[in-house]
Each structure stands twice: as structure tokens, then as C-alpha cells.
Amino acid sequence: MTKPSKLIVFSCGGKGGVGKTTVATAIVDYYATRGIAATLFDCDTENKQRGSLSHFFPEAEKLDIRAERGLDHFVDIALATDAPVALADLAAGSGRDTFQWFDTMFDGLATSGVRFTAVATITSSASSVETLFTWANALKNRARYLVVKNQIAGDDFGYFEDTGPGRDFLAKADPKVIELKARAREIQTELDNRGLTAAQAVVADAARRGPLLNGGTARVRAESYARQIDTALDSAREILLP
Amino acid sequence: MPGKPFQSKLLPHKEFIRESRAQGMGYREIAAELRRRFGLRTAPANVFSFVKVRARRRPVFSLPPRENAAASPACPAPTTPRSPTRRPTAPTNWLNYDPAKPLEKLPS
Numbered sequence: 001m002t003k004p005s006k007l008i009v010f011s012c013g014g015k016g017g018v019g020k021t022t023v024a025t026a027i028v029d030y031y032a033t034r035g036i037a038a039t040l041f042d043c044d045t046e047n048k049q050r051g052s053l054s055h056f057f058p059e060a061e062k063l064d065i066r067a068e069r070g071l072d073h074f075v076d077i078a079l080a081t082d083a084p085v086a087l088a089d090l091a092a093g094s095g096r097d098t099f100q101w102f103d104t105m106f107d108g109l110a111t112s113g114v115r116f117t118a119v120a121t122i123t124s125s126a127s128s129v130e131t132l133f134t135w136a137n138a139l140k141n142r143a144r145y146l147v148v149k150n151q152i153a154g155d156d157f158g159y160f161e162d163t164g165p166g167r168d169f170l171a172k173a174d175p176k177v178i179e180l181k182a183r184a185r186e187i188q189t190e191l192d193n194r195g196l197t198a199a200q201a202v203v204a205d206a207a208r209r210g211p212l213l214n215g216g217t218a219r220v221r222a223e224s225y226a227r228q229i230d231t232a233l234d235s236a237r238e239i240l241l242p
Numbered sequence: 243m244p245g246k247p248f249q250s251k252l253l254p255h256k257e258f259i260r261e262s263r264a265q266g267m268g269y270r271e272i273a274a275e276l277r278r279r280f281g282l283r284t285a286p287a288n289v290f291s292f293v294k295v296r297a298r299r300r301p302v303f304s305l306p307p308r309e310n311a312a313a314s315p316a317c318p319a320p321t322t323p324r325s326p327t328r329r330p331t332a333p334t335n336w337l338n339y340d341p342a343k344p345l346e347k348l349p350s
Contacts, residue, residue, distance in 0.1 A: 068279055100261055126345050133339040140336045162347045165339035172336065 005113045006086065007242040008078060012120040012135040013044070013090030013098070018128045019121045019150040019180060020044075022188075024089040025056045026180075026229040027119070029199040030240065033230065037083035041074055044091040053089040055195045065094060071101040075109065084242035095131075099138035106142050116143035117239045121180070122160055123150050129159040129166065136169055144239040145175035148232075151182040176236035181228050186212070187221055198225035252276075252284065252292045263293060 009027060011020040021044065031038045040060035042053040054060040065071045078086035090098065106116075118139060120132040132147065149157050160166045169175070190212045191197065196204055201222040206214050213222060233240060252259065255276060262272045269286040276282045276289070 066279065096265075100265055103265075104261060129345065130341065133337055134341060137336050137339055158347045159345045163345045164348060165337040165345070167348070168337040168339070 005084065005115075005242060006079060007084060007115050007117060007240075008075070008086045008088070009038075009117045009119060009240065010088040010098075011090050012118050012131060013092050013094035015125075015128045015131050016092035018123050018125075019148070019152060020092075020119075021051060021053055021056075021089055022192075023119060023121045023148045023150070023180060023229075024053055024087065025197040026199075027087060027233060027240065028053075028057055029197050029226070030230055030233045031085060031087075033199070036085060036242065038085040038087050039078055039081045039083045041078075041086065041088040043070075043074070043088050043094065046091055050192060050195070056197055056200070060089075063088075065090065066097050071098065071105075075105070075114075079112075079114075095134060095138070099135075102139060102142070110142070117146060118143040119146045119148065121148045121150050122157065123152055124154040124156045124159070126159045129157075129163075132160070133165045133169065136173055141173060145169075145173050146236050146239060147175045147177045148180050149177065150180045152180075155182075176239055178232035178236055180232070181225075183225055184221060187218055187225075190218075191222070198222045198229070202226055250288075250292055251282065252289065255280065255282065256296075259289060259293065269293075 011024050013020065028038060028040060040053060040057050042060040042062050043065045044052050045062060045064045052062075054062055061077065063070060063074055065074060067073075074086075074088060116139075118135060120135065122128040122132055136145065147160070149155075149160070161170070190210065191201055194201075194208065194210055194213070196208070196213070201209055201213055202219070204213075209219075212218055258276070258279075259272055262275065267275070269289045272289050273284050273286040276284055
């Protein structure tokens with residue numbers, strides 16, 4: 001009997017507002033475009049309705065990992081489905097719960113053929129990078145890492161690339177590092193408000209897009225955003241594909 | 243007639259407490275987590291007592307050091323070495339990262 005192979009992709013839930021959910025939705029689009037089934041979990045139970053993964057993908061299961069055996073429940077569901085990928089968008093500040101669980105469960109799950117990819121979205125702010133280091137310090141090389149440099153607040157990522165822990169991380173974890181190009185704020189806000197990812201906005205009907213996104217340049221921008229992040233994610237296919 | 247023997251309400255959460263201590267969490271934090279996660283109200287001191295009575299290695303109680311070694315010459319100090327006290331293993335700092343210190347950019 002062959003071992004079930006399952007890839008669990010999860011966002012490193014640290015600092016809020018860095019674009020974790022935007023990146024998570026782009027990854028879901030990435031799988032959908034390639035016909036790869038993914039079980040979705042919205043573990044950001046404190047996130048307001050419009051900012052959460054389930055706002056973009058209603059099929060995503062809302063799950064509170066901080067509840068008793070919440071993470072066990074998450075993995076039980078993920079393993080019970082046929083989908084080769086499970087994607088979880090974790091809430092800001094869910095580190096401690098996850099680390100402790102990881103220490104207890106990792107060996108058993110790894111033996112069962114489960115692999116983990118941690119997705120860390122960072123900005124030019126030191127605090128977002130600190131979140132990544134905290135997670136990496138806890139998970140070590142038991143997960144593969146996808147680091148998304150979100151240019152929302154500029155393109156200086158010196159706290160990631162030019163610090164002692166950053167260089168250590170790059171050398172030891174061998175992460176895939178991609179960029180999420182800066183997006184026009186009004187368009188991203190409208191996408192979030194309507195529960196549309198950039199890729200969904202391209203194919204959505206006019207009523208769902210609304211007046212702003214129906215504008216010619218807005219549609220071109222949405223298309224460009226979708227293409228940019230898809231290409232970037234594809235460069236990390238090694239750790240994103242099951 | 244004796245009643246039901248006492249059993250700690252923390253007993254069902256023994257594994258959680260064990261792992262929390264292994265992670266370096268304090269008793270106050272564990273008590274707060276027990277309340278948040280399981281709705282169990284308990285004082286940090288109760289968690290401490292729960293851990294203490296179950297600790298495999300109990301601390302050896304001893305008198306404070308002699309103030310003046312010459313005061314009791316008839317009783318020489320024991321020569322048998324004491325077994326070292328087991329300390330909790332510190333979590334490995336994989337990235338040499340100290341969250342308490344601000345990140346410093348290095349020269350390129």
C-alpha cells in the first residue's frame with residue numbers, strides 16, 4: 001500500500017495586514033488554474049468577514065485552530081479528502097498554538113507522507129520579517145518555505161536579506177523567494193470589498209465586478225496582477241505542487 | 243463514610259501542561275491558556291502544584307551554606323558528588339535570532 005501524499009500549505013500567521021490572505025487567494029487561483037484540487041481552510045476566525053479567505057472562496061471551511069484540538073481537526077479533514085493539497089490561511093498571532101502542535105505531530109505526519117509548505121508574506125517593515133524568523137526558528141527545516149516579498153510598502157527588504165538571521169535563514173532553509181508587485185490601492189480595495197481575486201475579476205460578470213473594476217484600465221490592471229503573481233508562484237512550483 | 247477521593251481537575255489536561263512546560267511557558271501563562279482554550283479556571287499556583295507533585299526529579303531540600311566553615315570542624319563536607327540538577331532543554335535557536343533584540347542590518 002502506498003503512503004498517501006498530502007501537501008499542507010499554510011500561511012505564517014504573524015503580523016496582520018501584510019497581505020497573507022491576498023497571497024493565499026492567489027495560491028488557490030494557482031491551483032484552480034492547473035486543475036489541482038485543494039481543500040481550503042479559513043483559520044483566520046478573527047479576521048473581519050470581508051478580509052478572510054472564505055469571503056473569496058465560500059467553500060473554505062472556517063476553523064478555529066485555537067479551539068481544543070483545532071489543528072488535529074484541521075489535519076483530520078485534510079487527510080480525509082482526496083484533494084492532494086490542503087491550504088490553510090492562519091490568523092495573525094497563531095504561532096504558539098501551531099509550534100506546539102507541530103512539535104508533537106510532525107514526525108508522525110511526515111511518516112504518513114504529509115509535507116508542509118509555509119508561506120510567509122513580508123513587507124519592508126521589520127515586524128513582518130520578525131514573524132518569519134520566529135516561525136522558521138520554531139519549524140526549522142521541517143517545512144519548505146515560500147517567502148513573498150509584498151511591495152505594498154516599498155521594495156527595501158533589507159531586514160530580510162541583510163540581517164544575521166535573514167542570511168542564516170536563506171542559507172539554512174533554502175526558501176523560494178518571490179515578489180508580489182505593488183498594486184493600485186483603490187483596485188485592490190475594490191477587489192477585497194467584492195470578494196474577488198485578481199484572476200476571478202478577469203472572468204467575473206460585469207455585475208459582480210461593479211463599476212470601478214469594469215473600467216478599461218482597471219480590468220487591464222487586474223489581468224496584469226493575476227498574471228504577475230501566477231508567474232511568480234509558478235517559479236516556486238517545486239514546493240507548491242503536490 | 244469517606245467521600246470521593248480528590249482528583250485534580252487539571253488531570254485531563256496533563257499532556258497540554260507537560261508540553262506547555264516543555265515549551266518554556268510559565269505557570270501564569272498556562273493557567274491563562276487553560277481558561278482560554280478549555281474554559282477551565284484555575285490559579286497559576288494550582289498548575290505549579292500539579293507539576294511539582296508529579297515531577298520525577300524532586301528538588302533536594304538542603305540547609306543554606308555554612309556561614310563559617312570553621313564553626314563545625316567535626317563534620318567534614320561530604321565527598322560524594324551530587325548528581326547534577328536537570329535543567330530544561332532550551333529550544334534550539336536555529337537562526338541565531340533573538341526576538342528581544344531589534345533586527346540590525348549588516349553591511350552588504
